[in-house]
Amino acid sequence: MESPDETDCPEFPAHMDDDHPGEECGLFGAFGCPGAARIIFDGLFAQQHRGQEGAGIAVSNAGKIRCVKGLGLLANAVPAGRIRELAGDMGIGHVRYSTTGGGGIAHNVQPLIGDCVDGRWAVAHNGNIVNAYELRRLHQESGALFQTGTDSEMLLHLLAAPGYRKDPMRVARACETLIGAYSFLIMSRDRLYAVRDPHGFRPLVMGRLGKGWVFASETCAITQIGAVYEREIEPGELVAVDANGMASTRLSRSGGGAGLSHCVFEIVYFARPDSRVFGHNVHQVRVSYGERLAEEYPVDADIVIAVPDSGNSAAMGYARKSGIPYEMGFIRNHYVGRTFIMPGQEERASQVDKKLAAMPETVGGKRVVVVDDSIVRGTTMRRRVRTLREAGASQVHLRISCPPVAHPCYYGIDFPTAGELIASSKSVEEIRRYMEADSLGYLSVTGLLSPFADKRSYCIACFDGFYPMETGSGDKSILDEPGGPASSDS
Ligand code: SF4
Structure with missing residues (x-):
């Protein structure tokens, strides 16, 4: 694993003030795109409004995954000179906002990288896993050592666990274990996955760039890099793309209750005005x-x-x-x-x-x-x-x-x-x-x-107090170790 590069000190996010919530995170992925790191950089740059505390890009090349990441705005976290280190035509990237401040923050910058017995994985997450605390405690009791303070790391541990590793539907099974809001980009040495939780809380879309595929939190990133918007990743859909082509599967469990719950705040505040979110x-x-x-x-x-x-x-x-x-x-x-x-x-x-x-x-x-x-x-x-x-x-x-x-x-x-x-x-x-x-x-x-038209498909819990699924009752203090204060990688 590459060491996180602390190229900037934590600062007050530019877009944040007392009267707005903090931004969440932005994702961008590319498959079959020569010079993927530069494309991912541009895709993240278009989504800088979704997170300004840290950023990173991981690229797979000849079976090896390399990652450059750091604190601050994208241009500080992944300087132009470092992009040259990331040769390859497949990769994922992340811009991050979280509640965390202080010295441990560099541990939590994404993509998170994990070395499993069968190879390296990279994960980038937008959302909040509400059962991460319980799962983390269970895995710690079995001897797992966590390296970050984020809920997102739980996915890496599930992918590495023996019960999941041998399952041909490993990524789907791991996601089905998680409850909460998640849009993930996940990368193994030779495959890129894009998955959205069954409620569809957070957006995730895909497009075509030449013969390659790109994935993003917001459509503004797809159009800004000159790609052609294809469609949303459907709630509960897992898309996998590799040298053999693209495959789409459905998560078999709804993860905490059925029904769509698109976050209406994405439209009210977070998303860039030129984006299409949830079809609007x-x-x-x-x-x-x-x-x-x-x-x-x-x-x-x-x-x-x-x-x-x-x-x-x-x-x-x-x-x-x-x-x-x-x-x-x-x-x-x-x-x-x-x-x-x-x-x-x-x-x-x-x-x-x-x-x-x-x-x-x-x-x-x-x-x-x-x-x-x-x-x-x-x-x-x-x-x-x-x-x-x-x-x-x-x-x-x-x-x-x-x-x-x-x-x-x-x-x-x-x-x-x-x-x-x-x-x-x-x-x-x-x-x-x-x-x-x-x-x-x-x-x-x-x-x-x-x-x-589909009014019941939206989460409005911060306005009416009716939460569409469980909110997570676990002991969040366990996320105080080792990456600093509790944080969810939103
Ligand atoms: S609409 Fe739901 S998901 Fe969105 S900010 Fe409010 S409570 Fe959170």
């Missing part, structure tokens, strides 16, 4: 959320502005439906966030303030509708309202293009604890007063699901 263009859905908000919470106002970039699409929709002019009220500094290490809340808040500047020429003396996609803790949004008033806005009306986030996520999204979610303990009116806004309107759950 993200930008168009967000615009429709803004239109719906204008119907549900109309207001007399002079301009509609977005909190960039997260509120852009919904603000366009609100403006279009209400007939109120769409204006640019905030300017975003895209360079804040990666430059500073922010240990304390105060410093962190100060950096968040530097991220957006209000434009007095636009908002001065105006009744302003501000549209954003979500409120998590509420502290950042409160500062935004004050900033607008200081810039001269006469009224500030907040419109949020999802319902109040009142419950934590157990399926791979880094939300604060329930107590830190402002909507877990405050009514909408109490939140409005805390925000010092003139009015506050959240999109209804009905509005949230209105763009989808």
